Amino acid sequence: MAIHRIGLVLHPVRDTSAQVEAIQRWAATHDGEVVLSEGDRARAIDGVAVLDDGTFTTTVDGLISLGGDGTMLGALRRVADAPVPVLGVNMGNLGFLAEIGPDELPQALDRLVVDNFTIEPHSGLEVRLGGEEAPTIAFNDVAISRVPGAGSVQASMAVDGRRYGYYRCDALIVATPTGSTAYNYAAGGPVVSPAAQGMLVTPASPMSGISRPLMLGPGEALRVELLAAAGRPALEVDGDVRGHLAPGDVVDVVFRPDAGFVVRFDAAAHQQRQRLKLSLLDLPLLPDELRELGAPTTG
Template sequence: MGIGNVGLVVHPSKPVQASVRTIADYAKGHGLRMVVRESQAARVPDVEAVSDEEFTAQVDGVISLGGDGTMLGAMRLVVARPVPVLGINHGNLGFLVEVQPSHLEDALDQLLREDFTIEPHSCLVTAEPGNAAFNDIVLSRLGRGAVSVDLTVNGQQFGYYKCDALVVATPTGSTAYNYAAGGPVISPSAPAMVVTPVAPMAGVSRPVVLGPNDEVRLHVAEDSAAVGLELDGTEAGRLAPDGVLTAYLRPDAGKVVRLSAGKHASRSRVKLSLLDLPLRPDQLLELIPEQLRQRAPFE
């Protein structure tokens, strides 16, 4: 990895200061430079602040402090120049983040020893410059009515959707909104994307799995409700009737650090199974004996 410059991306409100101090002390003791974007300088006032452009151009690796949303934001920041990203879990039931804050210093030692693997991630890229999504692109209705969209793949008409929302997901994002809407879980090793309607009313009612070289074109019909566009859960504008969104899969657009890939995969399978249980994670935790709670993979 050859880390010299470490970029920090922090959750906008979670209490991450203790982890920031641990990283700052470690960086100082090992001759590493630590930087943060100017927009987050108020959250970490003792860290050198640089512009977004400098951040992307200078960092050799990124440490994300938050949950999966923070991790996705960090990956999008460096999508033009992918560098390794390590996630420290200050969120809840995360699939991308791996390290608990209590194990942070050990994780930093592993990073410095380059004792880790890189997990490549594809992303969805839209025709609008700079727009990328590592989880999903969502077309959702704004107000009354239904989202009405025609799907074209590589110039061939596939059909139309009339639904509450339409999700285009990567393998990473297949366990998120796509999964909640009844779409399939796609292996991270599969170069594919999936288009899944949410609460379909007419037209195509089942998920469609597409290949890595397919270009998706979504055309908003004249009778559609107002459509909002989200990238990885972040608002990215609107599509008016007769508006068009095109997207394709870009492989190896992100590099996620895995310190123990096998253990992380096992925990992710447990976390995925928890999503189908009729209990919230905190309610399920109450069923586990106190002495075992610290080892629970969903904490």
């Protein structure tokens, strides 16, 4: 795989300097260039160029995400307009997207140059608020979430222009199959194979209206309109608050196949670890307690 310009996406607070230096040393011996975006200028080291955001996202041949799932989701969103492969290095705890740990990074880099890996396509959601022309991309989920003291989420739903029903709940979650193990799972929604196509719509703590998860096909367009008594819920994309909504606001969501590409070295083993990690979520133990038991807490 010809990767001449490697873009790094760093966890916002974790110390990733050792990994950045390792990648830079490797690139120096493989005719490669390592770059950061402007937002990470303060964390640059010698030999790592800093590019403005537009140049960064349009000229990299691949990205390496150093962090947890949130960092990797951010990396995928950065290049969603023109997807390139993203390698995830898990610097956190129970990561589901990132496949390798920091100690596996040198071997992973060597496998890249000899094409000893596969590319795993990931679907996404195109989210538009109020008829916006440029969509926001979500790789896990988009959620309309209740803000304490600002009223419950009350919204009507239409599928392909046909009224379907209404929700009154604490949150309304629209998830990709990959994102089914995130907020959707916590709200009692089903786990869906990443190979499936379509969108999950799941209410959290429903009080009236539609109370069960719904699976929509990949070609169906979803529209959610806030009702007069809706309050001012937050609009979250992959867990990040993008703003607050008001009665009458409309959120449109459509499915986008192959919105991002993830580097995989052993897809079967990764899926097995995902199932194990998902089962660990049901244990009443903190990450440090899991480590004491010897359970795997990194990818």
